[in-house]
Amino acid sequence: MIKEILAHPWFGTWVAALIAVPLALLAHRIGGLVLRRITRPAPAIHSMVLNCNAAARLVLPLIALLLVWQAAPDDLRFIGNVRHLNGLLLIGASTWLAVKAISGFADGVLAKHPSDVADNLQARRVLTQTRVLARTAMTVVLVAGGAMMLMTFPGARQVGASLLASAGVIGIVAGLAAKPVFSNLIAGLQIALAQPIRIDDVVVVEGEWGRVEEITGTFVVIKIWDERRLILPLTYFIEKPFQNWTRHSAQLLGAVFIYADYGMPLAPLREEVERIVKAAPEWDGRFFNLRVTDATERTMQVRVLCTAATSGLAFDLRCTVREGLIDFMQREYPQFLPKMRIESESSMHEKRQEPQQQPML
Structure with a gap:
């Protein structure tokens, strides 16, 4: 039984994998402790390191396994499928790591600029820029990760090539369909950089008075004074006029x-x-x-x-x-107090006659 196990073609590869994974986890543990210590003076980087801990615990073993599978003989049974699966998992985990890094960095920046203070104009400016840019970056990372996973499938590459070959009418239709998406993406970047509105700004939009409660990648949520919510696309604040009562000051x-x-x-x-x-x-x-x-x-x-x-x-x-x-x-x-006066002609005549009356002796 032991001889059969030792003689199995996968034996050496599995032993290498069993050694590589604990080593990767050990490297993750030591590296995490070192990074947490050296990044304490930089709150944003420190928050990013803390936020990436779980994702990095998955990425490092997958990298170690990928090295093991690449070193394995090419004629090993199912090695191609194992490499492909490991690659997909690594792309997904790396995408997760990038998203967590962006989110952690944004949280660290926001922690340095609390918005629950009296004079929070600068904090609201940073809050708006950080949230919009972070969400835009995370969207780009997710799209790139999904595209990279699809490109690992030969069939997907063939479909993409055939779509590009017949991209005449399809390209026009796709462009028209994607116009709102790209318009909102560009509008989001404009709002983050130029900041016509910020989180917690007091605005008058569509005849309604309220505060900017949330800015997402596609729309803005306005909390009306009576606690209703007005949902408007990002492009509204680039293309149409509105009132911002806290643009430079809340006074x-x-x-x-x-x-x-x-x-x-x-x-x-x-x-x-x-x-x-x-x-x-x-x-x-x-x-x-x-x-x-x-x-x-x-x-x-x-x-x-x-x-x-x-x-x-x-x-x-x-x-x-x-x-x-x-x-x-x-x-x-x-x-x-304001009142309506209605006088008759006889009273007006009496008033005109009053100055002409002689005093009684």
Whole structure:
């Protein structure tokens, strides 16, 4: 029995494989410890090394096995199939390793720029660039890995050659079908580099106010203020106009409009605006004022400007100022609230006659 095993054509190859795999795992263990130690000063590289640990544990033994199969005699039974299978597994594992490396590097970059701070403009810029570029790179790696696996099959190469030979109409159809994919890919790169929008930006799109919740490889998710989600393709933000309230800063200038009768004195209104704004915790202390910005045949339009650190605080501050002014006028000057006056001809005649009446002696 032992002699038969020793005489088997695969015996030497299997022994080499049984030795190569533990050696590869040992190399993985030692190399991982060394890399983790030397990459600690670089958080992004260190995160990438940690993220690649599981994938590298599979890649190194497959490389060792591939060397063993390549060293085996070519006339060994099934050696061609074993080499092919090992090659497919190695390509798949290498693709997984590349994806994990990209993901780990992105996680390390994001860890250095936390976005949960008050002034997170730079962090949101890095977050958007990192996520979009990482997803684009991972997509390219997956497509390349799949293409390499297909190219190991002779039949797939023949199919590809025949498709290229008859690529007239098929090429046009494929180009038209792939246009949205490539358009979104290019738009994603433009958004990552030029950054018309970033994660957590406050935008007004299609008449809706919301925040950029997610940017994928094909679409953008906008979280509307009432917790609905608006899904838009990446190309929308390259081809169409929209409002970005946090492009360079989250600070905003809010406006409040109040309509009052012409008899309303402005000095008490200014004093009340100053009291309300300075008492409001939403005010950032930069600026406020009150001006009469319009006059109609019935009322005057009073505008109050006030600043806040973010769009959400600006909205709350505007509501506070509006409610405070209405309450003030209702309490102190109710007679000067906007109202419709309808006077009869007899009352108008009496008013014209009143100055001509003589005082009674």
